Amino acid sequence: MSNPAKSTTEILGLSKSELEDLIRSRKLPAFYGRQIYTWLYGRQCHEFSEMTDLPLALRDQLQEDCRITPLVELEFAKSTDTTEKYLFGLSDGAEIETVLIPDRKTTTACVSSQVGCALACRFCATGTLNLTRDLTAGEIVAQLLFLREKKGERAFSNIVFMGMGEPLNNYDALVKALEIITDPAGMALSKRRITVSTSGVTPKIRRLAESGLGVNLAISLHAATQSKREKIMPVAQTFALDKLISAARFYADTVGKRITFEYVLLKGFNDTREDAMALSALTRKLDCKVNLLPYNPVPGLDFDRPEKDEVNRFAATLANKGVVVTVRTSRGRDVAAACGQLAAKRQKGNS
Ligand code: SF4
Numbered sequence: 001m002s003n004p005a006k007s008t009t010e011i012l013g014l015s016k017s018e019l020e021d022l023i024r025s026r027k028l029p030a031f032y033g034r035q036i037y038t039w040l041y042g043r044q045c046h047e048f049s050e051m052t053d054l055p056l057a058l059r060d061q062l063q064e065d066c067r068i069t070p071l072v073e074l075e076f077a078k079s080t081d082t083t084e085k086y087l088f089g090l091s092d093g094a095e096i097e098t099v100l101i102p103d104r105k106t107t108t109a110c111v112s113s114q115v116g117c118a119l120a121c122r123f124c125a126t127g128t129l130n131l132t133r134d135l136t137a138g139e140i141v142a143q144l145l146f147l148r149e150k151k152g153e154r155a156f157s158n159i160v161f162m163g164m165g166e167p168l169n170n171y172d173a174l175v176k177a178l179e180i181i182t183d184p185a186g187m188a189l190s191k192r193r194i195t196v197s198t199s200g201v202t203p204k205i206r207r208l209a210e211s212g213l214g215v216n217l218a219i220s221l222h223a224a225t226q227s228k229r230e231k232i233m234p235v236a237q238t239f240a241l242d243k244l245i246s247a248a249r250f251y252a253d254t255v256g257k258r259i260t261f262e263y264v265l266l267k268g269f270n271d272t273r274e275d276a277m278a279l280s281a282l283t284r285k286l287d288c289k290v291n292l293l294p295y296n297p298v299p300g301l302d303f304d305r306p307e308k309d310e311v312n313r314f315a316a317t318l319a320n321k322g323v324v325v326t327v328r329t330s331r332g333r334d335v336a337a338a339c340g341q342l343a344a345k346r347q348k349g350n351s
Helices: 016-024 031-042 056-065 135-151 168-182 202-210 226-232 240-256 274-281 308-320 341-350
Strands: 073-077 084-089 095-102 107-110 114-116 131-134 160-162 192-196 216-220 259-265 288-294 324-327
Touching: 016 031, 031 135, 031 216, 084 135, 095 135, 107 135, 114 168, 135 168, 168 192, 168 202, 192 202, 202 216, 202 240, 216 240, 216 324, 226 240, 240 259, 259 308, 274 288, 274 308, 288 308, 308 324
Parallel strands: 107 160, 160 192, 192 216, 216 259, 259 288, 288 324
Antiparallel strands: 073 084, 084 095, 095 107, 114 131
């Protein structure tokens, strides 16, 4: 075990070059830094004593003045549809959620990027929590390391940044985590299997496009007109729909990847034929697909789920207009698996 009482430097989340610097500062060869990097992210090791290819004296030093803080599992729930939901405790007592969603051929880890969220989308449980703080790169990566340690190398095949928080509002930590996740010497996951989901922070979409990371982008659209979007997503007041669509086009053109638009179907609000027509007009000329998500009602929030027939009619209207559309079935409903529901439930229980 590292020495939490005395230690100073948290090393989970450090990049390869930061670890090399840490070692160089001790007048030792930088390659030890690369070895630590692989232990941390390639082998999910959080004990310096187990880093057996490091000199014993270095392991003892690291034990004295560094620490590796894994997440603490506070709650675990498994849905009848096999979706798994984890509530983790962080070193300052904050809580975040991670969801594991097995499908026929893939298992997707849905990770959080912030504690709570500042964007307050009207239909979202996390939106009721407000923003406590950003996660560090280490805390983002730790969610995935936990899953691999618990369930093995194949714990997940895909990652979506669709848990608590707006990932592009924690841009630097997100990018640092993505570099570790995709590095062959780190977590070695293909960028093709990673999706960053944003509510539409337009300037950061452009920045991510130019970052060279090449991950997939999903945009939470949820309404096809500026006025409707503003009603359910306050972020739309800052980042207008026309600018968002042009940033989406820029991303698709720059990265060469099809954009996904997420559209949560809220009964009586955005599920009419008129809404479908507006959505098709907005998306038809883009290299994109539309994911329809029939709403998973959140206790205390004012929205309902449309009937199956209404969902199918909406999807058919889009398809007839030439939009690539899928309907995503809601997973883990019996364990409150939608983003933020477990944490919101706990926070309200404690207040
Ligand atoms: S939907 Fe996403 S961006 Fe909106 S409040 Fe919830 S976590 Fe934040």
